Amino acid sequence: xxxxxxxxxxxxxxxxxxxxxxxxxxxxxxxxxxxxxxxxxxxxxxxxxxxxxxxxxxxxxxxxxxxxxxxxxxxxxxxxxxxxxxxxxxxxxxxxxxxxxxxxxxxxxxxxxxxxxxxxxxxxxxxxxxxxxxxxxxxxxxxxxxxxxxxxxxxxxxxxxxxxxxxxxxxxxxxxxxxxxxxxxxxxxxxxxxxxxxxxxxxxxxxxxxxxxxxxxxxxxxx
Amino acid sequence: xxxxxxxxxxxxxxxxxxxxxxxxxxxxxxxxxxxxxxxxxxxxxxxxxxxxxxxxxxxxxxxxxxxxxxxxxxxxxxxxxxxxxxxxxxxxxxxxxxxxxxxxxxxxxxxxxxxxxxxxxxxxxxxxxxxxxxxxxxxxxxxxxxxxxxxxxxxxxxxxxxxxxxxxxxxxxxxxxxxxxxxxxxxxxxxxxxxxxxxxxxxxxxxxxxxxxxxxxxxxxxx
DNA sequence: AGCACACTGATCGTATACGATTTGATGTAC
DNA sequence: GTACATCAAATCGTATACGATCAGTGTGCT
Numbered sequence: 001x002x003x004x005x006x007x008x009x010x011x012x013x014x015x016x017x018x019x020x021x022x023x024x025x026x027x028x029x030x031x032x033x034x035x036x037x038x039x040x041x042x043x044x045x046x047x048x049x050x051x052x053x054x055x056x057x058x059x060x061x062x063x064x065x066x067x068x069x070x071x072x073x074x075x076x077x078x079x080x081x082x083x084x085x086x087x088x089x090x091x092x093x094x095x096x097x098x099x100x101x102x103x104x105x106x107x108x109x110x111x112x113x114x115x116x117x118x119x120x121x122x123x124x125x126x127x128x129x130x131x132x133x134x135x136x137x138x139x140x141x142x143x144x145x146x147x148x149x150x151x152x153x154x155x156x157x158x159x160x161x162x163x164x165x166x167x168x169x170x171x172x173x174x175x176x177x178x179x180x181x182x183x184x185x186x187x188x189x190x191x192x193x194x195x196x197x198x199x200x201x202x203x204x205x206x207x208x209x210x211x212x213x214x215x216x217x218x219x220x221x222x223x
Numbered sequence: 224x225x226x227x228x229x230x231x232x233x234x235x236x237x238x239x240x241x242x243x244x245x246x247x248x249x250x251x252x253x254x255x256x257x258x259x260x261x262x263x264x265x266x267x268x269x270x271x272x273x274x275x276x277x278x279x280x281x282x283x284x285x286x287x288x289x290x291x292x293x294x295x296x297x298x299x300x301x302x303x304x305x306x307x308x309x310x311x312x313x314x315x316x317x318x319x320x321x322x323x324x325x326x327x328x329x330x331x332x333x334x335x336x337x338x339x340x341x342x343x344x345x346x347x348x349x350x351x352x353x354x355x356x357x358x359x360x361x362x363x364x365x366x367x368x369x370x371x372x373x374x375x376x377x378x379x380x381x382x383x384x385x386x387x388x389x390x391x392x393x394x395x396x397x398x399x400x401x402x403x404x405x406x407x408x409x410x411x412x413x414x415x416x417x418x419x420x421x422x423x424x425x426x427x428x429x430x431x432x433x434x435x436x437x438x439x440x441x442x443x444x445x446x
Numbered sequence: 447a448g449c450a451c452a453c454t455g456a457t458c459g460t461a462t463a464c465g466a467t468t469t470g471a472t473g474t475a476c
Numbered sequence: 477g478t479a480c481a482t483c484a485a486a487t488c489g490t491a492t493a494c495g496a497t498c499a500g501t502g503t504g505c506t
Contacts, residue, residue: 008288044491046269050276057280059370065231066458066497085370088315095446147282147308151374194445222417223318267461289467289488
């Protein structure tokens with residue numbers, strides 16, 4: 001326990017609830033009662049309340065005055081909106097991170113994508129999803145603009161919360177996804193411009209979104 | 224005063240401080256002391272603290288544990304990051320709002336842009352800035368994706384907070400800006416695709432950003 | 447039976463209080 | 477004169493307490 005321990009209780013509450021929502025321990029609709037969480041953390045309700053309000057701002061929980069907070073419900077509209085946002089921001093973040101994509105970076109990305117291909121052969125969708133998240137993190141993670149980076153991370157956290165609830169998973173996309181990753185890495189290896197990287201990355205995200213929309217009988221995204 | 228009055232004190236505090244930051248009453252660096260604001264609102268520090276933390280999440284205030292909050296400082300890096308974010312999101316929001324751009328909408332947008340041109344002749348930069356904000360709000364305002372809309376609005380609020388502090392204003396851009404607005408409206412009138420609208424809008428934002436970067440002796444944005 | 451209404455238990459919203467932490471100033475040694 | 481230790485005032489972080497509000501339930505009336 002000799003660790004820094006500079007974190008506030010409000011921060012601890014945020015971490016706890018946030019993690020439980022993202023990894024699915026708290027399912028959509030779960031009622032977040034301040035007093036209960038406060039007891040669990042051994043603190044009072046004030047810091048918990050602050051944490052909940054932060055999560056509300058992130059869109060992970062729904063809050064009603066004088067009633068309380070619940071983990072946000074997932075529906076096709078929310079999924080569409082989140083994916084659309086990510087489809088716009090992540091490619092830009094990736095393009096802006098182009099400077100950091102050197103040979104070592106490429107090697108790591110290729111290794112990860114190869115591992116994803118292996119997951120396909122092993123029929124291991126859980127590992128595939130985990131690695132896919134990691135791969136994309138590698139793409140946008142070095143974005144030098146902290147605002148954009150933050151937005152991308154929030155989007156992925158929301159997606160994680162949804163995926164944990166088994167809301168959506170389209171196996172047929174997985175194989176194409178790995179190939180698109182491959183093509184994107186090839187582009188980067190050949191010193192494509194940031195604009196080209198953004199375009200390719202956007203196409204990749206759009207394909208994923210449109211595959212879902214098609215499976216739900218909805219028209220493809222306008223952009 | 225017979226109004227609904229369902230707003231919480233925390234909400235009132237948020238509105239007050241937020242407005243003062245955006246309209247410049249609180250300048251960058253201004254120290255936000257919980258007790259002082261609480262006294263002014265006639266409430267205790269708890270709701271004020273909550274409001275401040277919300278503003279922190281929005282990026283309008285800087286917060287240090289055990290020290291307190293100050294209105295976020297504006298520097299060229301922050302301005303660059305905010306503009307870059309807006310350059311990515313606003314064109315997408317505008318493209319997604321294409322469905323709502325009918326004849327009536329076009330007429331209003333043209334009227335507003337004409338008024339902006341008049342401001343140029345009258346050398347009235349304050350009115351010009353206000354109308355420019357309004358014009359862009361007209362562009363993205365009908366975006367059907369609430370997440371994206373929210374991000375754009377937050378970006379503009381940050382810009383407003385910066386502009387109020389007279390951080391940046393490039394008169395030479397104003398004339399070109401009006402012409403680019405004109406061209407964009409022409410595109411929309413001719414039923415351009417959402418993708419085309421996005422591209423034109425992005426170019427418009429990029430021009431503004433790059434004009435600033437050039438004036439500051441910095442290289443243009445990568446995307 | 448069906449509807450309206452009062453009541454109750456649970457939970458939230460905020461005030462107040464107090465310990466914890468930081469900052470800046472003062473004094474002292476070198 | 478500079479560097480450092482010490483101290484006091486200011487401010488924050490959180491616990492506790494209590495009034496306010498809401499969802500659910502039971503009762504009486506039509």
